[in-house]
Amino acid sequence: MTTKYDAGKSRWDLLPIQEVEEIVKVLTFGAGKYSDNNWQTVENGKERYFAAMMRHIVAYRGGEVLDPESGLSHLAHAGCCMLFLSYIERHETKISVA
Numbered sequence: 001m002t003t004k005y006d007a008g009k010s011r012w013d014l015l016p017i018q019e020v021e022e023i024v025k026v027l028t029f030g031a032g033k034y035s036d037n038n039w040q041t042v043e044n045g046k047e048r049y050f051a052a053m054m055r056h057i058v059a060y061r062g063g064e065v066l067d068p069e070s071g072l073s074h075l076a077h078a079g080c081c082m083l084f085l086s087y088i089e090r091h092e093t094k095i096s097v098a
Helices: 017-033 045-061 074-095
Strands: none
Touching: 017 074, 045 074
């Protein structure tokens, strides 16, 4: 048997890739509507992406599964917004837009 030392390493095999792909579809839709990585330059991104995330969650909780504009999952849109918020939080000093 071959030895492989992967204890303590990130378990990428645990990632639900189909759900991640739905978020990638949201990113692709947004890039087509705006431009690639436009989300990184949105003024007041923290507030605006939190509000957008909540709108998608509220729509989903109200029984609307798909966003009417994109035809994609409200949960994927909310997940995308959450990733944006995480990115902004991590890079806050690099993104500050006056």
